Amino acid sequence: MILDTQIQKALDCRADFPVLSATVYDKGYVYLDNGATTQKPRAVIDMMTDFYTQRYATVHRGVYLHSAEATADCDAVRTQVARFIGAAHDDEIVFTKGTTESINLVASTYGQHLLPAGKGILITAMEHHANLVPWQMLCAQKGIPFRVCPIDDNGTLDMATFATLMTPDIGVVAVTHVSNALGTINPVKEITRLAHAQGAKVLLDGAQAVGHTSVNVHDLDCDFYCFSGHKLYGPTGIGVLYGKRALLASMPPYQFGGDMIESVSFEKTTFAKPPARFEAGTPPIVETLGLGAAITYVQSIGFDFIASYETALLDLATAALKARFPEVRIIGESPKKASVLSFVFPEIHPHDVGSILDSEGIAVRVGHHCAQPVMKRYGVPATVRATFSFYNTPEDVVRLMDGLQTVKDLIL
Amino acid sequence: MRNIENLYQEMILEHNKNPRNFKTLSPCSHSSRGVNTLCGDDYMLTVQVDNGSITDIGFTGQGCAISKSSGSLMTSTIKGKSVEDAITLKDQFLGMLIADRPADDMGRLAVFANVKRFPVRVKCATLIWRALEDALVLANGSISTEGDS
Numbered sequence: 001m002i003l004d005t006q007i008q009k010a011l012d013c014r015a016d017f018p019v020l021s022a023t024v025y026d027k028g029y030v031y032l033d034n035g036a037t038t039q040k041p042r043a044v045i046d047m048m049t050d051f052y053t054q055r056y057a058t059v060h061r062g063v064y065l066h067s068a069e070a071t072a073d074c075d076a077v078r079t080q081v082a083r084f085i086g087a088a089h090d091d092e093i094v095f096t097k098g099t100t101e102s103i104n105l106v107a108s109t110y111g112q113h114l115l116p117a118g119k120g121i122l123i124t125a126m127e128h129h130a131n132l133v134p135w136q137m138l139c140a141q142k143g144i145p146f147r148v149c150p151i152d153d154n155g156t157l158d159m160a161t162f163a164t165l166m167t168p169d170i171g172v173v174a175v176t177h178v179s180n181a182l183g184t185i186n187p188v189k190e191i192t193r194l195a196h197a198q199g200a201k202v203l204l205d206g207a208q209a210v211g212h213t214s215v216n217v218h219d220l221d222c223d224f225y226c227f228s229g230h231k232l233y234g235p236t237g238i239g240v241l242y243g244k245r246a247l248l249a250s251m252p253p254y255q256f257g258g259d260m261i262e263s264v265s266f267e268k269t270t271f272a273k274p275p276a277r278f279e280a281g282t283p284p285i286v287e288t289l290g291l292g293a294a295i296t297y298v299q300s301i302g303f304d305f306i307a308s309y310e311t312a313l314l315d316l317a318t319a320a321l322k323a324r325f326p327e328v329r330i331i332g333e334s335p336k337k338a339s340v341l342s343f344v345f346p347e348i349h350p351h352d353v354g355s356i357l358d359s360e361g362i363a364v365r366v367g368h369h370c371a372q373p374v375m376k377r378y379g380v381p382a383t384v385r386a387t388f389s390f391y392n393t394p395e396d397v398v399r400l401m402d403g404l405q406t407v408k409d410l411i412l
Numbered sequence: 413m414r415n416i417e418n419l420y421q422e423m424i425l426e427h428n429k430n431p432r433n434f435k436t437l438s439p440c441s442h443s444s445r446g447v448n449t450l451c452g453d454d455y456m457l458t459v460q461v462d463n464g465s466i467t468d469i470g471f472t473g474q475g476c477a478i479s480k481s482s483g484s485l486m487t488s489t490i491k492g493k494s495v496e497d498a499i500t501l502k503d504q505f506l507g508m509l510i511a512d513r514p515a516d517d518m519g520r521l522a523v524f525a526n527v528k529r530f531p532v533r534v535k536c537a538t539l540i541w542r543a544l545e546d547a548l549v550l551a552n553g554s555i556s557t558e559g560d561s
């Protein structure tokens with residue numbers, strides 16, 4: 001059940017996002033590709049525009065007013081991110097380009113240099129390629145075990161098998177918090193507990209989680225947590241790697257250059273402490289500030305509302321899809337699910353669905369969602385995926401269902 | 413106007429529902445697999461060439477309405493033609509979708525001219541033609557058209 005007060009709040013949120021009130025092919029825009037990237041609220045756009053137009057400057061090296069202010073503002077965002085995900089210390093927050101770079105950073109520093117000899121990697125069958133390929137490459141190169149925990153028919157991780165794969169010869173467990181292809185919310189706290197009991201480190205891919213549920217890395221006790229700004233209503237080009245303080249301190253640099261050194265001479269270079277050690281080069285200053293504005297915005301909406309409303313929207317859409325199109329097969333029906341609705345028609349290819357929905361002003365994702373092993377697991381070439389945000393409404397669900405009827409009328 | 417009916421024309425929809433030559437030749441003299449991983453299109457094309465002409469041709473697999481109807485219309489058009497003529501037609505078809513070649517002399521294949529207005533779908537229409545080119549000329553065994561647009 002969705003309450004009128006909830007719908008009103010969603011409409012109020014929607015009004016904060018300029019692009020959502022624009023039209024597409026002269027039709028109202030129904031944006032349901034939030035799993036790929038979310039739209040940006042006015043607060044984020046204004047923060048970035050104002051910074052560019054009024055006080056743009058670099059960080060760290062300037063003695064002048066604007067540079068000193070920019071440095072302080074970026075430092076404040078680091079503190080803000082730490083609080084947002086429940087990290088104990090600011091220096092546990094490394095800014096990256098996004099989830100992909102965060103994972104690659106860990107694979108090529110901790111994975112390359114600190115993984116105890118012979119120990120391997122355990123991932124799951126529902127990982128995004130970003131949390132699969134870096135580990136697969138590492139394992140192939142080092143000749144160490146690479147294990148994949150299976151998922152069941154409804155998209156739930158097989159925890160019984162996880163326990164049998166999670167042996168002492170595993171050094172890192174890399175698992176997605178929420179699956180982008182299936183919506184499954186994984187029991188990451190339990191996974192972390194099991195992994196730690198065998199001495200393994202845990203990296204959680206939070207790309208699909210942070211915008212939809214409150215995350216507390218301290219409570220989860222994970223060793224690394226990764227996410228992207230652009231899926232959290234912030235800009236592209238900025239992401240976060242959280243790492244436990246002692247772990248980050250033990251890791252070698254990822255890239256070399258400015259801002260990450262303590263001192264340089266031709267004889268010897270010493271590296272800065274984390275997080276600077278992992279942030280070589282001039283950082284994405286404006287994007288960092290944009291991320292800060294996005295977090296402030298999301299917190300003003302509140303995860304109580306976001307989580308409960310998005311779940312209600314998902315339930316509404318799932319029920320409507322089943323009622324109107326009983327022939328549709330839903331891919332991913334785990335009991336614990338984020339607002340991801342992935343499905344296929346038996347006789348209509350997802351690409352045709354996507355093109356025709358587009359002509360109705362409805363944006364969905366079609367394809368393999370960077371999770372080809374997931375498609376293979378369910379024996380489909382691709383799926384149609386609608387992902388809901390707190391700014392979507394029951395009206396969007398109706399438009400989606402009507403759009404799917406148009407697809408059927410045209411193709412079949 | 414960029415209208416969805418321009419993309420899904422009657423003939424395309426009909427060939428999608430009832431694809432012609434939807435079969436595998438076994439044995440065959442030439443073959444290639446056309447795959448677009450990004451969309452999940454995957455076709456096997458088998459061709460029988462005797463004395464320089466295409467005596468039979470078949471395709472099987474799965475993909476969207478554009479790629480499947482393109483397979484159906486391509487195979488029905490070139491069956492019985494010489495390999496040389498088939499290759500010329502292939503060049504004309506790709507020219508129509510990827511370059512600015514007019515569609516006037518393309519006969520039934522001109523229904524695909526509008527795909528050009530939907531750039532993300534060009535690779536769907538060209539997939540089976542690239543597979544034909546590979547089967548008859550390049551002989552790599554498989555191709556993708558993910559770069560076509």
Ligand SMILES: Cc1ncc(COP(=O)(O)O)c(C=O)c1O
Binds near residue numbers: 097100101179207
């Ligand atoms: C689960 C998951 N992991 C990783 C990524 C990669 O994120 P990014 O492309 O922002 O680095 C995504 C985004 O598609 C995702 O959904």
